[in-house]
Amino acid sequence: xxxxxxxxxxxxxxxxxxxxxxxxxxxxxxxxxxxxxxxxxxxxxxxxxxxxxxxxxxxxxxxxxxxxxxxxxxxxxxxxxxxxxxxxxxxxxxxxxxxxxxxxxxxxxxxxxxxxxxxxxxxxxxxxxxxxxxxxxxxxx
Amino acid sequence: xxxxxxxxxxxxxxxxxxxxxxxxxxxxxxxxxxxxxxxxxxxxxxxxxxxxxxxxxxxxxxxxxxxxxxxxxxxxxxxxxxxxxxxxxxxxxxxxxxxxxxxxxxxxxxxxxxxxxxxxxxxxxxxxxxxxxxxxxxxxxxxxxxxxxxxxxxxxxxxxx
Numbered sequence: 001x002x003x004x005x006x007x008x009x010x011x012x013x014x015x016x017x018x019x020x021x022x023x024x025x026x027x028x029x030x031x032x033x034x035x036x037x038x039x040x041x042x043x044x045x046x047x048x049x050x051x052x053x054x055x056x057x058x059x060x061x062x063x064x065x066x067x068x069x070x071x072x073x074x075x076x077x078x079x080x081x082x083x084x085x086x087x088x089x090x091x092x093x094x095x096x097x098x099x100x101x102x103x104x105x106x107x108x109x110x111x112x113x114x115x116x117x118x119x120x121x122x123x124x125x126x127x128x129x130x131x132x133x134x135x136x137x138x139x140x141x
Numbered sequence: 142x143x144x145x146x147x148x149x150x151x152x153x154x155x156x157x158x159x160x161x162x163x164x165x166x167x168x169x170x171x172x173x174x175x176x177x178x179x180x181x182x183x184x185x186x187x188x189x190x191x192x193x194x195x196x197x198x199x200x201x202x203x204x205x206x207x208x209x210x211x212x213x214x215x216x217x218x219x220x221x222x223x224x225x226x227x228x229x230x231x232x233x234x235x236x237x238x239x240x241x242x243x244x245x246x247x248x249x250x251x252x253x254x255x256x257x258x259x260x261x262x263x264x265x266x267x268x269x270x271x272x273x274x275x276x277x278x279x280x281x282x283x284x285x286x287x288x289x290x291x292x293x294x295x296x297x298x299x300x301x302x
Contacts, residue, residue: 019156047258049248050152075159075191077152083187 007041012064013114014106016098017043017057017082018072029100036107041066045078054081067091068118070098070106093118101128143214144172147222149230150245153178154188154198154223157245161285162221163196169218170197174206174233175225203229207236214238227269234273242273244282244296256296259284267297 016023023042031037041060045053057069057078069086071079074096082094093115095102102125109117145166150158153173162168171192178184179202189198201209210233213220222239224230230242246259253261260282262270270293274280280293 047248049250052249073156073160075154075156077155080152080155080187080191083190087183 007038007064009064011038012041012066013039013110014066014068014070014118015041015043015057015060015064016070016103017045017078018098019076019078020044020046022072026098026100026103030103030107033104034107036110039107039110040070040103043078050077050081053077054084057081058085061085061092066114067093068106068114069094070103070118071096072098091115095122098122099125099128101125143216144210144220144222146243147230147233147239147241148243148245149224149227149247151225151247153225154191157285158221158223159192159196163192165286166221167219168196168221170199170216170220172199172201172206172210172213172220172222173224174201174203174222174229176202176229178225179205203232206233210236210238227266227273231269231273234276234278239278241279241281244270244280244293245284256299257282257291260296270297 016027021044023044027037027040027042030040041064043057043060045056048056061069069082069092071082071094073079079094079096086092086094095118102121105124106117106121109120112120146162148158153175154171158171173188178188179200185200192198199213210222222233224233227247233239234242244260247253247261247266248259249255249261252263253266254263255261270280274293281290282296283290
């Protein structure tokens, strides 16, 4: 993404957080496909305790004003941190288990209210897992 | 079968525990010992939502854990004993029945010195780990099953990567 403009407070619509380089990899893929990676702020949390993960995600939200968090794994520490941050918040949303189709739908749904766009994208991502081969034709998970 | 892993991990229930260890060891229950979590329904719900439906989680404070652990070790399923800090594990070790401790993740915090990529310790925590080892318990650091276990002596001597 070196020739791309990273997300800033004017373009950012969501945070993507997860294990290892999951977030930057996924955001990079979104950017390669759509050129809209600057809607997403990737967050990596190597070596951080749970408290510092929460502080980091909260700081990114405060800086950017975003109200949507995508995380990789329901049991993951980023998801736990996001749930703590969103506790009692009725104007923000967490989508755990994000995949590339989810984010592709999200970045193109920029005319929708952002929370609605996130929910719509989650449904799209849920239905985008397809099993091919090994008899039985195409099956949707 | 019984508690097959006695782990110290300040992230408590997270991906490495549930998936990284949980799947290869066929873990069916986690005994999470933490006084703060045991006193909070909200915290318990937070962690419970992080595990698959076939995995039970028992939330206990230290004193209740000491009373319950002999019974939990008789469980026919495989389980993990999990604490978020070293001192809690030390208290459980002192109560008996633990022969090995896995240091899974003690992350950066002010006052701690980095020992491994995922282990940062202050002086009190080093002392508590030595106390555990003095009781005849094998202590090693290993974040995931595929990693090389690093003995406590190597961690504290600064010879571990």
